[in-house]
Amino acid sequence: MEGKSDCMIEINNVTKTYTKGNAKVKALDNVSISAAKGEFVVVKGSSGCGKTTLLLIAGGLLQPDSGSIKINSQEINKLSQENLAEFRADNIGFVFQQYHLIPYLSILENVNIPSLAHQTNNTEARAIELIEDLGLKRRMLHTPAELSAGEKQRTALARALLYDPAVILADEITGNLDEKNALIVLEKLTEYTNSGGTVLLVTHDDKVIKFADRVVELKAEE
Amino acid sequence: MKIGLLVVKEIKRRKLNFSLGLLSVIFAVASVTGALTMLKIHDINSDKLISGKEKETRERLAVLQDDYRKITKKLGFNLLILPEDQNLSDLYADDFAAKLMPESYVDSLANSRSIFIRHLLPSLQEKMIWPEKHRTIILTGIRGEVPFLHKNPKEPIIQAVPKGTIVLGYELHKSMQIKEGDKVTLKGDIFTVRKCNEARGNKDDITVWIALDEAQKILNKEGKINAIQALKCHCAGNSLAAVRDEVHSVLPGTQVIEKGSKVLMRAEARDRAAREALEAIEAEKNHRKSMRKEQEHFASILVPVVLFGSGIWIAFLFIGNVRERKSEIGILRAVGVKEWKIMKLFLLKAVIIGVLGAIAGYFAGLGTGGILGGQFTLKIFDINLLLIVLIFAPILALMAAYVPATIAARQNPANVLREE
Numbered sequence: 141m142e143g144k145s146d147c148m149i150e151i152n153n154v155t156k157t158y159t160k161g162n163a164k165v166k167a168l169d170n171v172s173i174s175a176a177k178g179e180f181v182v183v184k185g186s187s188g189c190g191k192t193t194l195l196l197i198a199g200g201l202l203q204p205d206s207g208s209i210k211i212n213s214q215e216i217n218k219l220s221q222e223n224l225a226e227f228r229a230d231n232i233g234f235v236f237q238q239y240h241l242i243p244y245l246s247i248l249e250n251v252n253i254p255s256l257a258h259q260t261n262n263t264e265a266r267a268i269e270l271i272e273d274l275g276l277k278r279r280m281l282h283t284p285a286e287l288s289a290g291e292k293q294r295t296a297l298a299r300a301l302l303y304d305p306a307v308i309l310a311d312e313i314t315g316n317l318d319e320k321n322a323l324i325v326l327e328k329l330t331e332y333t334n335s336g337g338t339v340l341l342v343t344h345d346d347k348v349i350k351f352a353d354r355v356v357e358l359k360a361e362e
Numbered sequence: 363m364k365i366g367l368l369v370v371k372e373i374k375r376r377k378l379n380f381s382l383g384l385l386s387v388i389f390a391v392a393s394v395t396g397a398l399t400m401l402k403i404h405d406i407n408s409d410k411l412i413s414g415k416e417k418e419t420r421e422r423l424a425v426l427q428d429d430y431r432k433i434t435k436k437l438g439f440n441l442l443i444l445p446e447d448q449n450l451s452d453l454y455a456d457d458f459a460a461k462l463m464p465e466s467y468v469d470s471l472a473n474s475r476s477i478f479i480r481h482l483l484p485s486l487q488e489k490m491i492w493p494e495k496h497r498t499i500i501l502t503g504i505r506g507e508v509p510f511l512h513k514n515p516k517e518p519i520i521q522a523v524p525k526g527t528i529v530l531g532y533e534l535h536k537s538m539q540i541k542e543g544d545k546v547t548l549k550g551d552i553f554t555v556r557k558c559n560e561a562r563g564n565k566d567d568i569t570v571w572i573a574l575d576e577a578q579k580i581l582n583k584e585g586k587i588n589a590i591q592a593l594k595c596h597c598a599g600n601s602l603a604a605v606r607d608e609v610h611s612v613l614p615g616t617q618v619i620e621k622g623s624k625v626l627m628r629a630e631a632r633d634r635a636a637r638e639a640l641e642a643i644e645a646e647k648n649h650r651k652s653m654r655k656e657q658e659h660f661a662s663i664l665v666p667v668v669l670f671g672s673g674i675w676i677a678f679l680f681i682g683n684v685r686e687r688k689s690e691i692g693i694l695r696a697v698g699v700k701e702w703k704i705m706k707l708f709l710l711k712a713v714i715i716g717v718l719g720a721i722a723g724y725f726a727g728l729g730t731g732g733i734l735g736g737q738f739t740l741k742i743f744d745i746n747l748l749l750i751v752l753i754f755a756p757i758l759a760l761m762a763a764y765v766p767a768t769i770a771a772r773q774n775p776a777n778v779l780r781e782e
Contacts, residue, residue: 192780201696202776222700229698236779240693244375245368252363257698299697 147210148307148338149175149198154207156193167193168204173356175340177306180333182349183342185358191342194358195309198340199232200224212306229257233300237312239292241284241299247271247291248280251298263302270298274328290321297325301332308332310341314348326351365703369710376683380715383679387719387759388726390672391751395727396734397661399742403735404657406742408650415646419639426635440621441479443471443590443609448617457565458487458500459588465574467613468505468590474612478605481507483591486577492570494547495538499531500569501548503577503587522573528553529571532561548572549580591621673762676715680708680766684773691770692778701771708770712763716756724751 156168167190175181185191196202198209200216209217212231219227233254241250251267271280274294284292293313300308308329314322322345329339330351341348342358349355373380444453445461453459468484486503506522523529528548530540535558540546544555553572561567578584592609606618684691691704724747732738 196776196780199696201779202774225695225698225700227698228696232698234693234696234779236693238689240689240696240779242368242690242693244371249363249367249371253694254697255363256365256368256694256703257700 146177147174148177148179148212149173149181149340150208150210151194151198152208152210154194154197154204154209156190156197156202156204168197170207171358172207173340175307175338175354177338178333178336180330180339180351180353181341182352182355183340183358184344184346184349184355185342186344186360189358189360191344191358192311195311195340195342198307199234199309200228225257229254230303231306233303233305233308235293235296235300235308235310235313237315239284239296241292241295243284246281246283247276247287247295250284250295251302253299254302258303266302267298270301271295274298275324288321289316290318290324293317293321293325294328297328301328305337307338307340310339310343312343312345313341314343314345319347322347365706365710369707369714372687372707373711373714376686379679379683379686380711383676383712383715383759384719384722386672386675386679387715387755388723390668390758391720391723391755392727392730393668394665395724395747395751396731397657397665397727398744398747399728399731400735401654401657401661402742402744403731403737404650404654406737407735408647408654411650412643412647415639415643419636419643422639423636441592441605441609442619442621443467443592443613443616444619445588446615446617448588450619456489458489460488462486462583462586462588463616465505465578465585465587467616468587471590471592471609471612478608479592481591481593483507483593484574484587485589485591486574486581486583486587487589488581490581493549495534497534497538498568499534500565501577501580502569502571503574503581504571505574523556523571525573525576526553527556527572529557529559530555531567531569532559533567534570535559551576551580669758673758676712676759676762677766680712680763681769683711684708684766684770687770688773688778691773692775695775696779704771705767708763708767709760712759712767713756716759717752719759720748720751720755723755724748 151171151173154168154171155166158165158167171190171194173181173183173194183191183194193202197204198211200209200211200219203217208215211227214227214231216224216227242253245253248264248267248271251271252263255263268280271277274297276291276294276298279287279291279295284295287295293316297313300310310329313325317325326348329341333339333353341352444459445463448459448461465484468482471479472482484505487500489498489500491497492499504523528546530546534540535555540555540558542555542558546553546555548570559566572580574587575584578586609616609618694704728742729738732742735742
């Protein structure tokens with residue numbers, strides 16, 4: 141799979157096998173994907189084909205058995221845990237299907253969470269701006285339990301955008317959303333790519349495709 | 363966002379977990395503080411008791427000392443003036459002086475201008491068989507105090523036995539069932555029993571006292587005596603030699619010895635009383651010390667057990683907390699929060715538990731120790747102990763939370779994010 145020039149994400153020949161007891165399950169077998177700066181790439185595939193594994197490897201949260209991953213020209217699988225965490229904080233935003241919001245914090249505080257990973261944490265104005273932008277202003281001081289699924293996902297997206305990362309890695313982000321909320325989220329991602337950000341979104345949802353610059357299909361091993 | 367805000371909000375969210383951890387630290391600190399407070403109360407009570415006893419002893423000794431001073435001031439030396447040729451070994455062996463001297467010696471001494479000698483008591487003593495009763499007795503003829511012509515004695519020391527009367531030692535009147543007022547015959551002369559003495563536990567118990575001239579007659583030793591007692595002899599610097607010199611200047615053919623000193627006996631009694639009091643205080647001290655040892659022993663077992671138990675309990679609570687917060691930790695790692703900061707989340711919570719638990723536990727322990735020790739005053743408050751628990755309780759909580767915090771920091775976020 142070839143990418144455009146000015147490559148922001150380069151995943152080359154990545155293989156990952158999980159071991160469960162004596163059984164070995166190959167989640168990714170020699171997979172290569174790339175995404176250029178400002179590109180919205182959708183990785184499509186059925187359940188169990190390794191989409192989430194690919195995303196976690198791209199974000200440096202999972203080590204591949206082999207292959208290399210370059211994000212913003214940095215080969216991340218060669219970084220130490222400390223440097224990798226720093227790199228993630230500066231370059232990568234994650235959005236998950238299950239939102240992973242912290243239940244005892246308000247929406248504003250949840251959006252502000254990435255500031256814990258930075259030396260400077262005067263990001264409240266930026267957080268409020270994102271919250272307003274994503275239509276969550278009146279929910280700002282609510283906790284996640286008081287929000288709808290769409291609102292939660294918008295909160296998670298705002299959190300990912302707080303430091304304007306170079307790359308956003310999104311996992312099935314429309315899976316739990318109605319059409320209206322899915323549209324809000326995808327439009328926000330498009331706006332992000334238009335301003336130079338790169339999105340790698342894994343999904344099996346066909347309605348996402350029309351927002352993609354490029355669609356890559358990932359197939360499960362037979 | 364500050365990490366402290368996250369910790370405080372998490373505590374507010376999971377109050378039960380926090381409260382159980384806090385209770386554990388409170389219990390541990392209260393146990394330590396309670397045990398140490400009870401030991402402190404024990405020490406305070408011991409000091410109070412011992413110092414009270416010491417004060418009482420000091421006061422009693424001061425009274426004894428004063429008595430001693432008064433007694434010694436009044437008593438002076440008790441002397442025995444004997445014929446020069448009297449062998450002292452014989453005197454001690456026979457219980458009386460066998461050698462004689464003229465009765466006029468006592469008058470010579472009384473007529474002298476002696477400044478040291480007072481209260482002269484001439485006597486004639488001889489061990490003999492009381493023929494009518496078939497008993498060995500020491501017959502003592504006494505004349506009573508001989509007055510100094512140049513002085514005016516204020517008090518006679520020993521009353522003379524009036525003629526025709528007899529005084530009997532305890533062993534004699536008791537064994538012969540003689541009562542005061544009875545008539546007894548001694549070598550053919552009839553005497554009225556004037557007094558039956560109480561037991562004295564010495565030769566006096568077999569002594570018979572009669573008037574000196576009657577004794578001289580019975581013993582065929584008219585005009586003779588064998589001893590002069592000189593009581594309460596005073597002399598500057600309590601110098602026996604000076605008194606002796608004075609006696610010899612008047613009665614050159616005599617020797618002077620000091621009789622068993624009452625002063626010495628009283629001083630010995632006083633020392634004995636002091637020694638017994640000190641021994642009683644020492645015994646009390648030892649008793650208190652052994653009680654303290656028992657309490658220390660109990661505390662030395664209780665405290666480590668409680669600390670260990672609390673530590674384990676806190677560790678389990680933190681492990682539960684880590685499990686509960688897996689997703690939270692996963693997302694924090696995903697946004698780039700470093701491992702040490704994840705650890706800090708848990709360790710900061712442990713410090714809060716430690717500090718709050720130390721303060722609450724200290725006062726709980728102080729109260730419990732005070733109630734159990736029976737003393738609840740400001741004296742039992744110990745700022746140093748408070749500072750120590752304020753340092754060590756957070757350390758205990760940190761130690762207990764360290765392993766769970768490490769587990770939290772090192773958990774693979776991908777596992778959580780992939781599973782959920």
